[in-house]
Amino acid sequence: MPPHMNADDVQALLAARHDAPFDVLGLHKVGGKSWLVALVPDAETLSARFGRKTVEIPRLDGPIFAGPVPNSKLGYTLNATYPGGDDWAFDDPYRFGPVLGDMDRHLIGEGTHRRLWQALGAHVTKHEGVPGTHFAVWAPNAAHVSLVGDFNVWDGHRNPMRRVGQTGCWEIFMPGMAEGTLYKYEIAPQHGAAFQKADPVAFGAQHPPATASVVRDISGYGWTDDAWMQARAERNRRDRPISIYEVHLGSWRRAADGRMLSYRELATQLVDYATYMGFTHLEFLPVSEFPFDGSWGYQPVGMYAPTIRFGPPHEFRDLVEAAHNAGLGVLLDWVPGHFPTDAHGLAQFDGTALYEHEDPREGFHHDWNTLIYNYGRTEVRNFLTANAVYWLSEYHVDGLRVDAVASMLYRDYSRPHDQWVPNKDGGRENYEAIAFLREMNTVAYGEVPGIMTVAEESTAFPGVSTPVDAGGLGFGFKWNMGWMNDTLRYMEKDPVHRSWEHHLITFPIDWAWTENFILPISHDEVVHGKGSMIDKMPGNEWEKFANLRAYYGYMWGFPGKKLLFMGCEFAQWQEWNHDVSLDWDALRGHSQRGVQALVRDLNHLYRETPALHVNDCDPAGFRWIMNDPQRSLTAFARFGGPGDAPVIVVCNFTPMEWHDVRLGVPGGDGSWSEVLNTDAETYGGGNRINAGGVTTEEEGCHGLDRSIRITVPPLSTVMFRRDP
Incomplete structure (x- = not known):
C-alpha cells in the first residue's frame, strides 16, 4: 500500500465516503518516491503513460489501483482495459490542482461573491493546458460529494470531489468533458444514505420531467445590441413611457402541431407583434428552470438555467437581443421568495436545511407547499443576489419583477396565529428578508446600471420604491395592486349600481404618489375561475366590449406605468390556459379587432404624449x-x-x-x-x-x-x- 494512505482510506473510497479524495488519489510524491492511485471500477487492468514510458498499475483492492511510478514532471494519461477487450485512455481528474483561487474562496466564504456563478456550477474551460469542465458546488455539511452522470454510469464511487478549504464548497476538474454532458452531485450526508441533487448553479437542465443538470457553455455570445444597452437607462426612467406586455412563453402562441414555440421563433413572432402593438417592454413569466408546467415557472429549481422548454441558453439570448434591436426592453419575473420541495432541488441539499429554515414555522409556505429561503444566512443571500446580477448581466435582461414580495416581508404571511415565529422584537416583519431585498436592489443597480427592479407587493409596507439610502427597499417600481382590485371591482358591477361605488374608480389617486407605480392587469386576473377580461364586464355583448374599451382608456389615462397580460389586448373570451395557445382565432371578430386596435393606439398615444407619461409618478x-x-x-x-x-x-x-x-x-x-x-x-x-x-x-x-x-x-x- 502506498505510504500516503491506509486501510481507512481504502474503505472510505470503496464506500464513497472519503472527505478528502485528492489527498489519496492521483500522483503523490512521498519520501522521494512517486506513487499513483486511481479508482477505476470494472477495469481489469490499468496502466499509466508518462511521455513515452508506460507503467502498469497493480490492483490494490477492488476498483482501486495503486503502485509506484517514475518521478516525472510530465503529466500522464491512464489506460484501462475491460472484459471483452475494450480499453479506454483518459486523463486522470486527480492529477489536476484546484481551480478555485484564493479570492474566490475568500468571497464565497464571506458570502459576498458578486459573480458567484463564475465560481460555482459547471464551466467548460481549459485547466493546466487541458480542455474539460470544472464543477463546483456548495455543500458545507456533506461528509462526501461525488460528481455523477452518464459518463460514469451515475456511480458515486467513481468521481469523488475535493473539499475546498473552509468554504463548504467541493470541486473537480473533469478533463475532456464537453458541453451537453448530463450530471448531478451525489451527496453523502453526515448520517444516512447518499442521494443525488441537481446543480443549484447549473446553466442548463434536462427537459422535465427528467431532472439532471446539463453542462452548458454560456461564454462567447456575440451580442449586437450595443445601441440598446447604451440607451436603456434612459428608457427605464420613471419619466419615460413604460407599457409592458406580460407573456407566458409556453402559451402565447403555439405551432400548428401544438408544440411550444422556441426562443428563436419567439424572437421573430413575439417581438414583431409586441413592436406592432406599441409596447415598450416585454415581461416574461419566470424562465428559470422549473419542474412543473402548472406552476408557470413560479416554483423554480434551476435559478441559473433558462428553461430548456424553448431552447438552450444562447437561444434565450437570441430572444433578448431581438427584442432590444426592435426597441423593446425585457423584464423577467424572478422568484427569490420560495422554492419547491422536489427531491432533486435545494430542499435538504446537503442533508441539512441548507437553503431553507429548519423550523417549518419560518421555512414552509402553506399556500404553495414550498420552502422559504433562509435570508439570515449570508451564503443564501449571496446565492440569490448573485442570481439577480447573473440574469441582468449575462443575458442583458433590463429588469426583474420580484414575485410575492409581501410573502417575504411578513413572517405571518398567510399563516394561522400559532404557525409563525415573531422577529427578535416580537413583531411580524421579516428583518432578514427586508435586509436581503435592500441588498439585492443595491447590488443590482450598482453592478448593472440602467436596469429596473419591480416589486409585486400587495400591502401598505412603506417605501417599497424608495431608495435604500433613504430608508426604502430600493425597488424602481411597485405594482399597484390596490388600483387593480378597486377598479376591477367597479367595472364588474352593473352600471346601474356604479354611482354608489364611484369611490372605487377615484380613490386610487389618494395613494398614487406614495410609490412609483405600475398599473397591472396581470395573468393572476384571468385565471383560476376569475374569467377573461371581457368576461368580467357586465351587460350584453356590445356593452361588454364598450365597458372594456372604456376601462382600457381610463387605465392608459390614469397616472402610472402600464402592464397588460397577453390575450387581454384582444379580449379573448376564454380564461387563460397555460396548456394551449391564446385564442388568436378570436381576432376574426370585429369587436376583438377593435379592442386590439384600441390598445395599439393607446400605446402609441401614451408614448408620443409627454402629458400621459412624464409625471406618471409625480x-x-x-x-x-x-x-x-x-x-x-x-x-x-x-x-x-x-x-x-x-x-x-x-x-x-x-x-x-x-x-x-x-x-x-x-x-x-x-x-x-x-x-x-x-x-x-x-x-x-x-x-x-x-x-x-x-x-x-x-x-x-x-x-x-x-x-x-x-x-x-x-x-x-x-x-x-x-x-x-
Whole structure:
C-alpha cells in the first residue's frame, strides 16, 4: 500500500465516503518516491503513460489501483482495459490542482461573491493546458460529494470531489468533458444514505420531467445590441413611457402541431407583434428552470438555467437581443421568495436545511407547499443576489419583477396565529428578508446600471420604491395592486349600481404618489375561475366590449406605468390556459379587432404624449376636473413638463350618452383636439365622436377659468389634447 494512505482510506473510497479524495488519489510524491492511485471500477487492468514510458498499475483492492511510478514532471494519461477487450485512455481528474483561487474562496466564504456563478456550477474551460469542465458546488455539511452522470454510469464511487478549504464548497476538474454532458452531485450526508441533487448553479437542465443538470457553455455570445444597452437607462426612467406586455412563453402562441414555440421563433413572432402593438417592454413569466408546467415557472429549481422548454441558453439570448434591436426592453419575473420541495432541488441539499429554515414555522409556505429561503444566512443571500446580477448581466435582461414580495416581508404571511415565529422584537416583519431585498436592489443597480427592479407587493409596507439610502427597499417600481382590485371591482358591477361605488374608480389617486407605480392587469386576473377580461364586464355583448374599451382608456389615462397580460389586448373570451395557445382565432371578430386596435393606439398615444407619461409618478402631473357619481362621469387632466400640451381624460361608465357636458380646462383660450375616443367605429363603437375638436369658452367651470362643451358617448373614455 502506498505510504500516503491506509486501510481507512481504502474503505472510505470503496464506500464513497472519503472527505478528502485528492489527498489519496492521483500522483503523490512521498519520501522521494512517486506513487499513483486511481479508482477505476470494472477495469481489469490499468496502466499509466508518462511521455513515452508506460507503467502498469497493480490492483490494490477492488476498483482501486495503486503502485509506484517514475518521478516525472510530465503529466500522464491512464489506460484501462475491460472484459471483452475494450480499453479506454483518459486523463486522470486527480492529477489536476484546484481551480478555485484564493479570492474566490475568500468571497464565497464571506458570502459576498458578486459573480458567484463564475465560481460555482459547471464551466467548460481549459485547466493546466487541458480542455474539460470544472464543477463546483456548495455543500458545507456533506461528509462526501461525488460528481455523477452518464459518463460514469451515475456511480458515486467513481468521481469523488475535493473539499475546498473552509468554504463548504467541493470541486473537480473533469478533463475532456464537453458541453451537453448530463450530471448531478451525489451527496453523502453526515448520517444516512447518499442521494443525488441537481446543480443549484447549473446553466442548463434536462427537459422535465427528467431532472439532471446539463453542462452548458454560456461564454462567447456575440451580442449586437450595443445601441440598446447604451440607451436603456434612459428608457427605464420613471419619466419615460413604460407599457409592458406580460407573456407566458409556453402559451402565447403555439405551432400548428401544438408544440411550444422556441426562443428563436419567439424572437421573430413575439417581438414583431409586441413592436406592432406599441409596447415598450416585454415581461416574461419566470424562465428559470422549473419542474412543473402548472406552476408557470413560479416554483423554480434551476435559478441559473433558462428553461430548456424553448431552447438552450444562447437561444434565450437570441430572444433578448431581438427584442432590444426592435426597441423593446425585457423584464423577467424572478422568484427569490420560495422554492419547491422536489427531491432533486435545494430542499435538504446537503442533508441539512441548507437553503431553507429548519423550523417549518419560518421555512414552509402553506399556500404553495414550498420552502422559504433562509435570508439570515449570508451564503443564501449571496446565492440569490448573485442570481439577480447573473440574469441582468449575462443575458442583458433590463429588469426583474420580484414575485410575492409581501410573502417575504411578513413572517405571518398567510399563516394561522400559532404557525409563525415573531422577529427578535416580537413583531411580524421579516428583518432578514427586508435586509436581503435592500441588498439585492443595491447590488443590482450598482453592478448593472440602467436596469429596473419591480416589486409585486400587495400591502401598505412603506417605501417599497424608495431608495435604500433613504430608508426604502430600493425597488424602481411597485405594482399597484390596490388600483387593480378597486377598479376591477367597479367595472364588474352593473352600471346601474356604479354611482354608489364611484369611490372605487377615484380613490386610487389618494395613494398614487406614495410609490412609483405600475398599473397591472396581470395573468393572476384571468385565471383560476376569475374569467377573461371581457368576461368580467357586465351587460350584453356590445356593452361588454364598450365597458372594456372604456376601462382600457381610463387605465392608459390614469397616472402610472402600464402592464397588460397577453390575450387581454384582444379580449379573448376564454380564461387563460397555460396548456394551449391564446385564442388568436378570436381576432376574426370585429369587436376583438377593435379592442386590439384600441390598445395599439393607446400605446402609441401614451408614448408620443409627454402629458400621459412624464409625471406618471409625480402629483404635478394630475388634477381632478370633475367627479359626478350620479352620472358615473369622471374627468381629470394630465400634465407633462414645461411646454408640453396637457391632456383631458373623460370617462363615462354608464350606457347613457351625455350631450353638451361642460368641462373646465386648464390654460387660456384655445382649441382642444379629440385624440382618442373608445367609441370610435374603428374600435367597434358607435362613432359618437367630437369631430373637429372643441374650442374653449370664457365661462368658468370646475374651478377653472375656461371650459369646453363635449359629447361623452356611452361606456367610453375620451381624451382631448390642447392644440399648440
